[in-house]
Amino acid sequence: MGNIKKLAFGTDHAATEIREAVKKYLYDIGYKVEDFGFCGQDSCDYPDFAVQVAEAVANKKADKGILICGTGIGMSVVANKVKGIIAAVCWDEDTARFASQHNCANILCLGSRTATLIEICHRIKYFLNTAFEERHQKRIDKIKKIEKQQHRCQ
Numbered sequence: 001m002g003n004i005k006k007l008a009f010g011t012d013h014a015a016t017e018i019r020e021a022v023k024k025y026l027y028d029i030g031y032k033v034e035d036f037g038f039c040g041q042d043s044c045d046y047p048d049f050a051v052q053v054a055e056a057v058a059n060k061k062a063d064k065g066i067l068i069c070g071t072g073i074g075m076s077v078v079a080n081k082v083k084g085i086i087a088a089v090c091w092d093e094d095t096a097r098f099a100s101q102h103n104c105a106n107i108l109c110l111g112s113r114t115a116t117l118i119e120i121c122h123r124i125k126y127f128l129n130t131a132f133e134e135r136h137q138k139r140i141d142k143i144k145k146i147e148k149q150q151h152r153c154q
């Protein structure tokens with residue numbers, strides 16, 4: 001969509017089977033993809049990939065991020081630790097759309113064990129094709145304020 005051109009992408013072992021197909025989908029719909037994760041069938045740790053994707057988005061090396069683990073939950077927990085990140089686990093097309101429209105999410109987290117490849121691609125499409133609605137900005141400002149206060153206390 002519009003100005004989003006470059007995506008940071010990461011998966012753990014739970015998404016090894018679908019990761020290339022998801023990347024192909026992203027290329028096919030016109031995005032550049034920087035891939036931060038691959039561990040094959042070996043067991044690996046989602047924080048290692050989530051933090052790299054989150055830092056790439058926070059440092060504006062990518063416009064948005066896509067993270068896939070078994071459920072999306074672990075990836076989102078980690079990504080949300082990085083300043084500037086709003087990562088959302090989405091379980092259908094509507095939550096993917098609202099994550100952009102209402103929550104200004106910059107990372108979409110998905111579960112390879114809770115969705116089919118087609119469902120995952122549809123959620124990505126809705127997430128990327130939906131713009132943030134300015135009327136929600138004051139809530140995002142409150143999130144940023146909380147983030148600032150929390151980081152100050154550490």
Ligand code: RB5
Pocket residue numbers: 012014046069070071072073074075
């Ligand atoms: C790995 O087995 C699994 O725990 C991970 O992919 C993810 O679902 C964590 O939230």
